[in-house]
Amino acid sequence: MVFIFPFLWMISTSLQTFEETLAFPPTWIPAWPQWINFVEAMRAGPFLTYARNSLIITFSIIILQFIVMIPAAYAFAKYKFAGKEIIFALVLLAFMIPGQVTFIPVYLMLAEWGVINSLLPQIIPFMANAFGIFLLRQYFMQIPQEIIESGRLDNASEFKIIMKIMIPMSMPALATIALFSFVSHWNDYFWPLVMTDSAQVRPLTMGIAMLRETEGISNWHIIMAGNVVLVVPILIVYLFASKQIVKAFVYSGIK
Amino acid sequence: MKKALSIVLLSMTMLSTLLAACTSGQPQQTTEPKSNPQSSTTAPTTPTGAGGKTTVQFWHSLGGKNGEYTDAMIKRFNASQDKIEVVGTFQGSYDETVTKLQQAVAAKTGPDVAMLERAYVQLFADSEVLEDMNPFLKKSGLSKDDFTAGLLGHSIFNDKLVSLPLNRSTPILHINKTMLDEKGLAVPKTWDELNKVANALVIKENGETKRYGYSMPYDTWYPIAMITQAKGKFFNDANTSIGFNNGEGVKVFKFLKDMQSTGALYYPPAQDSGNIVNQMFSSGKIGMMFQSTGVIGSLTDTAKFNYVTAFLPMDQVYANPTGGANVALMSNSKNKEAAWEFIRWTMTDPQGGLQFILDSGYLPFTKKMVESQQMKDLWAKQPNRKVAYDQLQYAVDTNKHVAWTQVMQEFNKAIQAIMYDNKNIEATLDTFKKETERIIKK
Numbered sequence: 124m125v126f127i128f129p130f131l132w133m134i135s136t137s138l139q140t141f142e143e144t145l146a147f148p149p150t151w152i153p154a155w156p157q158w159i160n161f162v163e164a165m166r167a168g169p170f171l172t173y174a175r176n177s178l179i180i181t182f183s184i185i186i187l188q189f190i191v192m193i194p195a196a197y198a199f200a201k202y203k204f205a206g207k208e209i210i211f212a213l214v215l216l217a218f219m220i221p222g223q224v225t226f227i228p229v230y231l232m233l234a235e236w237g238v239i240n241s242l243l244p245q246i247i248p249f250m251a252n253a254f255g256i257f258l259l260r261q262y263f264m265q266i267p268q269e270i271i272e273s274g275r276l277d278n279a280s281e282f283k284i285i286m287k288i289m290i291p292m293s294m295p296a297l298a299t300i301a302l303f304s305f306v307s308h309w310n311d312y313f314w315p316l317v318m319t320d321s322a323q324v325r326p327l328t329m330g331i332a333m334l335r336e337t338e339g340i341s342n343w344h345i346i347m348a349g350n351v352v353l354v355v356p357i358l359i360v361y362l363f364a365s366k367q368i369v370k371a372f373v374y375s376g377i378k
Numbered sequence: 379m380k381k382a383l384s385i386v387l388l389s390m391t392m393l394s395t396l397l398a399a400c401t402s403g404q405p406q407q408t409t410e411p412k413s414n415p416q417s418s419t420t421a422p423t424t425p426t427g428a429g430g431k432t433t434v435q436f437w438h439s440l441g442g443k444n445g446e447y448t449d450a451m452i453k454r455f456n457a458s459q460d461k462i463e464v465v466g467t468f469q470g471s472y473d474e475t476v477t478k479l480q481q482a483v484a485a486k487t488g489p490d491v492a493m494l495e496r497a498y499v500q501l502f503a504d505s506e507v508l509e510d511m512n513p514f515l516k517k518s519g520l521s522k523d524d525f526t527a528g529l530l531g532h533s534i535f536n537d538k539l540v541s542l543p544l545n546r547s548t549p550i551l552h553i554n555k556t557m558l559d560e561k562g563l564a565v566p567k568t569w570d571e572l573n574k575v576a577n578a579l580v581i582k583e584n585g586e587t588k589r590y591g592y593s594m595p596y597d598t599w600y601p602i603a604m605i606t607q608a609k610g611k612f613f614n615d616a617n618t619s620i621g622f623n624n625g626e627g628v629k630v631f632k633f634l635k636d637m638q639s640t641g642a643l644y645y646p647p648a649q650d651s652g653n654i655v656n657q658m659f660s661s662g663k664i665g666m667m668f669q670s671t672g673v674i675g676s677l678t679d680t681a682k683f684n685y686v687t688a689f690l691p692m693d694q695v696y697a698n699p700t701g702g703a704n705v706a707l708m709s710n711s712k713n714k715e716a717a718w719e720f721i722r723w724t725m726t727d728p729q730g731g732l733q734f735i736l737d738s739g740y741l742p743f744t745k746k747m748v749e750s751q752q753m754k755d756l757w758a759k760q761p762n763r764k765v766a767y768d769q770l771q772y773a774v775d776t777n778k779h780v781a782w783t784q785v786m787q788e789f790n791k792a793i794q795a796i797m798y799d800n801k802n803i804e805a806t807l808d809t810f811k812k813e814t815e816r817i818i819k820k
Contacts, residue, residue, distance in 0.1 A: 145657050145680055167446075227481055234485035316470050317478060320435070320489075333468050336442035338547060338672025338702075340656045340680065 133354070137161070137347035144343040160348040167345070168330045169322050170352070177326040180245045180315075181308045185301050188252040192300070195256050197285055200263035201271060211260075218253030226317060233318070244318040245326070249308065255300040262296040263289060298367030305360050310353075327353050431463040432716040435489035438466055439475045439703065440545065447737040454729045455720060462716045472498070472703065483507050483710065490711035491720060493703045494541060496532040496775075497782050502706065503535040504780045509707040510538040514718045520726070526743050526767075529700060531775030541704035542725060543743040545734075547671045548700045548773065549603055550766050551690050556683035557665045565688045566666075569607075569633060572691045576642035579665035590644035591637070593658065594668035596651040596797075598789050599699060602777060603668070603690055604630040606697035612776035619815045621776070629693075631796050631803045638797070645797045670701060671766035675739040678760065687762040689769045696772040702740060728752075741767055781817050788813045 136144055138156040164170070198204070199211055225248075233244045266289065274284045290297070312328040319325050331349040335341055440448045445468060452466040469475040472495035479502070482488040494502065502508050515521065522530065522539070529543040553565055557579060566572040576591025594600040602612050610626030613619070620627075637643035644664055646654045656673055658664045660680045668690060677685055690698050705724070711717050724730040725744060732747045734740075736756055742748045748767065757764040779785065792810040795801040 142680065145660050227484075230481050231485050234487050239485070239487055316474060317481065320437075320467050320469075321465070322467070329468075332470060333441045333445055336676075337440045337444050337471075337545075338670050340660070340673060340676035341653055342442060343653075 130354075133347050133350055136343055137351045139344045141342060141344060145340070157344065160344045161352070164334060164345050164348040164352065167334055167349075170327070170330055172323060173325060173327045173330040174352075176242065176324060177309060177328075179242060180326055181305055183242075183246045184249045184308050185304050187246065187250045188255055188300075188304060189297070191251050192255045192259055193285060193290065196259035196263050197281075197289060199256070199260045200266075201268070214253050214256055217251070218257060222314070226314070230317060239318060240320045240324060242324050245315055245324075248314075252300070252304060255304070258300060259293065259296055262293045266292055295367045295370045298364045302360060302364040302368065306357055309357060431461060432713050434462055434464045434491060434713055434717045434720055436464055436466045436491045436493075436720070437469045437475060437479070437489040438493040439469060439472045439495070440493075441468060444545070444738050447734055450737070451724070451730060451734045454733070455723055458723065458727070458729065459719075462719055464720050476501070483708070486710055488708050488710050490708060490713050490717035492706050492708060493544065494706050495703045496541075496543075496546070496701065497777060497786075499532045499541045499704055499706065500535060500778055500780050501783065503538070503540040507709050508538075508540040509709045509711070509714060510540065511542065511707055511718070511721070512537075512539045514707070514714075514722070515539060518718075518722050518726075520722070524725075524744050524746065526741065526745065526748065526770060528770035528773030529741065529743050531700065531773065532704060532778065541706040542721065543741075544703060544705045544724070544731065545738065545740045546700055546702035546704075546743055547740055548698050548766055548769060549599055549668050549690060550671055550698075550769060551688045552659060552667050552669050552673070552677065553686050553688060554659070554662065554665050554681075554683050555686045557662070559684070565686070566691050567689070568691050569693045572666075573633075573637065573642065576637060576666065577640055580641040582641060587641040587644075589662070590658075590664045591642035592666035592668070593644040593646060593655045593664045595655055596646060596648045596793070598777075598786055598793065599670075599701060600668045601630055601634075601789075601793060603698050604633070604693070606699070606774045606776055607690065607693040607695060609694040613779050617779060618818060620811050627807045628803050631807070635796065635800075635803070648794065648798075671741065671763070672702070672739065674760070674762050674766070678762065685762070687765040689765065689772070696769070697774045698769055698772055699775065699777070700741075700770070700773050739763060741770065779818070781820075784817045785814050788817070 135151060135153065137160055138158070139150055139153040139160075140155075140157055143150040143153055195214075199207065199214075229248050230239070230244075233239055233247075238244055238247075270288055270292075271284055274288055279287065309326075310328060311326075312332065315326050315329055316332075319329075322330075331346070331353055334346045334349050436452065438445075438448055448466060452464050455464055456462075467489075469478050475493065476495070476498050479488060479492055479494075483505075488507075499508075522534075525533075525543060528548075529546050533539055533541050533543070551566075555565075558565065558575065561578055563575045563578055564571070566575045572592065579589060579591040580587065581589040605612060605622050605626050608622075608626040608629050611621030614621035634643060634645070638645055644655075644658070646658075652669070655664065655667050655669065656677070659667050659669075660677060662683065671687075674687065689696055705721060707714060707717055707721060724734075726746070728750065731743065732750060732752065735742050735747060736752055742750075742753055747753055757767075777786075788810055792806050795806045796803055
């Protein structure tokens with residue numbers, strides 16, 4: 124109930140009239156659902172463009188992260204090579220530095236490349252996910268060496284081992300990482316604000332921010348309608364991923 | 379193999395059905411920005427845009443209705459001539475715009491014209507990134523006297539005209555006149571009267587306050603207003619410390635604490651305080667409030683009672699700070715002439731700033747606007763708006779200092795300690811004074 128409460132309030136507010144949002148004590152059930160609020164919210168900017176950008180950005184990030192993360196985690200978990208500990212310590216270090224520390228140097232570098240104000244600066248800096256590498260390495264380490272050895276005996280290439288053994292066996296971990304990654308980049312506001320200047324390349328969060336009144340009484344019904352649009356994809360992704368995440372816990376319990 | 383790979387990628391994202399379409403198109407789409415016409419304008423200072431027009435980038439912080447009015451104004455400008463194309467972009471709140479501007483200036487990706495909250499102007503003026511508009515002003519046959527006097531407090535630094543007013547506001551007293559009339563009370567003009575009226579409005583039932591006398595958002599603006607009303611200054615004249623000794627500062631907070639203890643003052647929680655007090659005022663939970671002129675429009679639309687405005691009550695004198703934002707021309711701009719043309723048009727054309735002010739409810743910032751027929755008609759219809767303008771004759775800008783943003787944070791801490799945690803007023807203000815001196819010395 125505590126978890127659901129803010130959602131219900133958000134949905135309720137998104138369907139109220141302006142007067143109802145101002146009422147005190149608050150209105151719970153709108154007298155007449157105001158679907159027009161959604162139209163109003165969408166009218167405030169090129170919301171289809173925002174939504175398209177949000178999708179491109181988050182999915183590009185997740186896919187690129189997997190391409191970088193899976194081989195890296197595999198190497199850290201199953202290979203012996205010189206400097207492995209040091210490199211892994213560096214990965215953990217990257218995971219510990221907050222984004223606020225790096226955004227100015229990253230901004231200056233990207234400005235130098237001339238890619239500011241496009242989709243690229245919203246994707247490239249997030250290609251490597253240190254947390255994901257760490258989590259996946261732990262998961263890979265639990266997969267018995269014997270399974271990999273038997274794969275090698277059957278003349279499978281390393282690529283095939285990753286695709287046929289490691290990935291299917293670590294689906295729950297991958298789903299968890301994908302979900303975390305999705306939520307944090309889908310909701311990201313600060314980075315796109317800093318990196319972009321035009322509506323053409325901005326994600327949904329920027330569009331929602333524009334709905335807020337600078338001075339005066341905020342139109343909460345419109346803002347909440349925008350937020351419903353923003354949150355619904357997260358709920359959908361969560362529904363798909365939650366089963367896998369539960370499995371992750373069940374599996375680790377068996378061992 | 380390629381197909382197998384893409385299938386694996388898809389399944390990894392765990393969104394096989396719904397979002398498959400978006401995902402499979404991914405590799406092409408990530409590279410899209412390269413061929414996208416948008417990326418050709420990556421450097422916002424690109425001199426020419428489509429059709430040989432000079433593009434002027436204008437960064438602003440206006441969302442919601444005011445954002446729409448700003449867009450409409452930019453559209454009117456673009457339609458008024460065929461040489462310049464102004465592109466207005468929303469850059470988040472005033473604070474976020476400042477953050478963006480700071481790094482954009484460093485990376486030379488800044489705009490031509492920027493909206494700056496007036497208290498931040500000095501920060502940028504001091505690092506010399508704002509162009510002196512004096513020569514432009516002269517060339518266009520304008521002078522500083524054309525502007526509303528009370529609004530130029532944050533425009534001139536070291537004899538340079540670094541910004542001009544645009545969307546400016548000031549705090550005023552908003553009153554539920556119906557509530558006062560029921561009790562036969564007059565609109566308060568002094569702190570004493572405010573004290574009496576606010577206390578008379580309080581309704582308590584079973585020890586619970588059902589109605590409060592007055593309120594104000596959690597902000598440094600209102601204590602600063604009251605300090606100046608008590609004839610204090612926020613910074614001293616030498617700019618080495620705070621300018622209010624314990625006399626004025628303690629007086630202000632004692633007054634507020636006394637009122638808070640009886641329910642005469644409702645001091646809202648810090649988070650979203652402006653919206654909270656607005657909503658409580660419009661639903662009749664609060665009789666009066668100190669709040670920006672910026673809410674007059676929405677309160678007029680929503681209040682179901684006789685809603686009037688008045689000057690902030692005086693202690694020793696009438697005094698009030700101003701707020702809102704100015705526009706500045708950036709030194710890095712490659713299109714200063716075109717950018718100035720936009721600023722000039724905004725300041726002087728009836729279709730420019732005047733229309734924006736009429737739409738939004740901000741204060742008219744030039745004498746021409748004040749004298750215009752449209753303004754007079756509006757004031758006749760909505761006298762509440764005229765009160766705000768009239769109060770400008772008492773405007774005092776006391777928080778002008780490069781270190782203001784840091785001092786502001788310390789002042790907020792002091793307000794929190796006093797208003798929320800009932801900390802000793804004298805001791806808290808002493809600590810604040812020491813912190814301020816430490817920040818200024820740096």
